[in-house]
Amino acid sequence: MTSLITLKGVNKYYGDYHALRDIDLTINEGEFFSLLGPSGCGKTTLLRTIAGFESVSDGVVMIGGKDMAGVSANLRPTNMVFQSYAIFPHLSVAENVAFGLRKRSDLDKAAKQALVDDALDMVGLGGFGARAAHALSGGQRQRVALARALILKPKVLLLDEPLSALDKKMREQMQVELIRLQRHVGITFILVTHDQEEALVMSDRIAVMFEGRIGQLDDPETLYRRPNSRKVAEFIGKMNFLKADVKAVGDVIDLDVAGLGKVRVAAEQAPEPMNTGPAVAGIRPETLAVLFDGETTVRKLVDGVVDEVVYYGDMTYYDVRIAGVAQPLNIAMKNLIGRPVLEVGEKTRVVWDERSLVVLR
């Protein structure tokens, strides 16, 4: 894999405000890369730094091996899909898509028209060229924005929260379409989003950002299974945290987990180097289970009492209190055929497995 974008020691200040802190990052050719984080974490600033709308206070941004310092946005091999889509309201759909071709003197009118038609076909808007831009729906605007950016065949397509303005159903549909589109054109996509699910679904790799820093950079599965901090674990999905005491660190880690007792886990279940002493053991709700009457398990069990039941249709979420832990355990159960829904106050047994634990500092 060849790297396309390299950021080295990038810092950005707005007056006293430190928006980006020591960002080191390499993004590969053809990769679907996401910047994920809560609002104000610097992810949009980072994207705009790559696009050339923000200058860096310190550090280097390289695209395709060239230092981008002093190269303004219009001269960079990047194109952007804006959060508001920024569709020019005074132009037709075709004129919007053809906007970036104005200076291409090597193309005649017919060639430009052909490119526009291809671009519109690609995003599923064939035949919409003559429509007025302000008469489009949200999903259609999004597609026009995509066609307008992709027609220029950029090395990188930058997407700034492109789905946040759409309703849930439309959003899910566009997620799939974006993935297909990216595979089809084969260029690097960089997506900014605050929606962890969106990032997990779409990306090859995800950088999770907090307060101007990259907290963790991994593929979606690693990020979900082995978050390297409580912050990342809490931002992506749900996780139960249990107090733990690390006894020994080596090829395996021995630890005492509150409510679960003595546990031995593999060394890679601690994403960051561990020392003996106090730590936190994290476990995802869907890796726990409630053992119903008549069911058996080869895995470990701990007694508990149902504290809260939230019924979701396909799933039921239980809060189960176990001895020695103040916070009840959150457990996600699929509502399979024949499975009852427990009532608050019922005694139950919780199934758990040490392989699903992650040990954090």
Add this chain to the structure above:
Amino acid sequence: MSLRIYAIAYLIFLYAPIVLLPIFAFNDATIIAFPLAGFTTKWFDALMTGNALHAAVKNSLMIAATTAVLATLLGICAARAGAMYKFPMKAGIMGFIMLPLVLPEIIVAVSLLVVVVQILNLGLSNWTIIAAHVLICTPFSIAILNGAFQNLDPSMEEAAMDLGESRFSAFRLVTLPLVMPGIISSMLIAFTISLDEFIIAFFLSGASPTMPVYIWGLLRFPASLPVVMALGTILVALSIVLLTIAEVLRRRGLARAGVQDKGGFL
């Protein structure tokens, strides 16, 4: 319901003087009073022959046109800066530029008079009036253009730059067409204000008076009053036409930008 009646009564109060204009302009009597004497168009005929009046009208048109262009140019700078950029001391700077809106006109008039005549030792001319009119019209231009600029999505220009245009051509290709109705509307309003302005023009006009200054002179001679009524009728009709165009353009601009109309000029 009673509110509506009140509002209509208020409109009648607003329009009462203007309605009288054409009545007396076509009234066949030298005295501007009731009862009316009969229909005539001779006061309009008299307008056609007054050389001094023609000179004053020409003067005023030149001043108003120049003022409209200059005030709108300054207004574009201020409205764009105000709507699209954050910069140090923004509120203070914008407030200072808008200050002539509330400053008594006589203060503007006397202070410029002192500077031009006593300090710079320059003569008064149409340019002194233009300078002052640009000062008082710029805040109105800004107020009108603000509407146009604030409705612009700031990422619109960035999108154009992202697609390969320079900062200037992004402005020319995207922003300018979108704010054009606002620009024309601003020019029309500035033109109307300047054409009608008397207080400052009275202090700052040189050898050749503007139209309002000329009218002021006529008001002292009862014999010339019907002619003033005729002139006023034409002016009001002209103003209404210009303002209607300005309003239509302003609305068209909003429609083009895909924004819902939320109110009038200011």
Add this chain to the structure above:
Amino acid sequence: MWRKMTSTEGGRGLLMVSPPFFYALALLAMPLGAIFMFSFWTQDFVTLDTTFTLNNYREILEKPIYGALLKRSLYVSGCVTAVTVLLAFPVAYFVSFHVRPERKSLWLFLITIPFWTSYLIRVFLWKVILGYNGVVNTGLLNIGLIDEPLTFILYNVNAVIITLAHAFAPFAILPIFVALEKIDRSLLEAAQDLGESKFMTFIRITLPLSMPGLVAAVLIVFIPTIGDYVTPELMGGAGGKLIANMIQTQFLALNNAPLGAALAIVAMLCVTAISLGFVLLNRRWLRGRG
């Protein structure tokens, strides 16, 4: 330097705003400084004496005519402001709350049109309406309400107030309208849901939230009216002249620019002080709701 200016947002903004800013600086701030300086000089017909003196201010203080004119001016401006704003509020309220959205701009347009048209002639026409043989008198005579024309409605302070209130009407309506438009309508429903009557909702929600507009309307009418000399000249008669007439006379007829400058400074200071006081009195309504 240029690069640095254009590379940051703040720099670009400042660059963009500098033409109108420097224009206002050159044609407003500097001239204001100049008349301030002038007010400490003296003039004998055409020769200017630039030695520093407080004589102009002393004269204003000592001769009762200036104080009387100033007091009358402030009184007239105050009355005009009160009348204008009180008359304007219901209209702004009506347009904002009772007119269908697509008709609002038509109403505003109708309200603003008279404001833009031929100021001088409009003032003069009030003379026709209120005059001896004017519309009001002939009307009342015809109905038989009066036996001879009323004379107390022209050439006095009242006539000046009516005319100015008419001239500044749209100026008062617009800021109030804008403030009313900004009020989230669900706040009013919330107040009624919490048990308030329509009237009390108006008192407890609408009125406080429209205060920024009211304050703006007061300032935008009060301050400029002090500088008008056309209306008192045409409508005021002998007893209706105001401070602006005196300033105009000093500059254009008596050739005593320094005294005129001092009068202008004093008038402006009074207006500014009153306006600031008014804003301070209302500051609790203005906080955080620009």
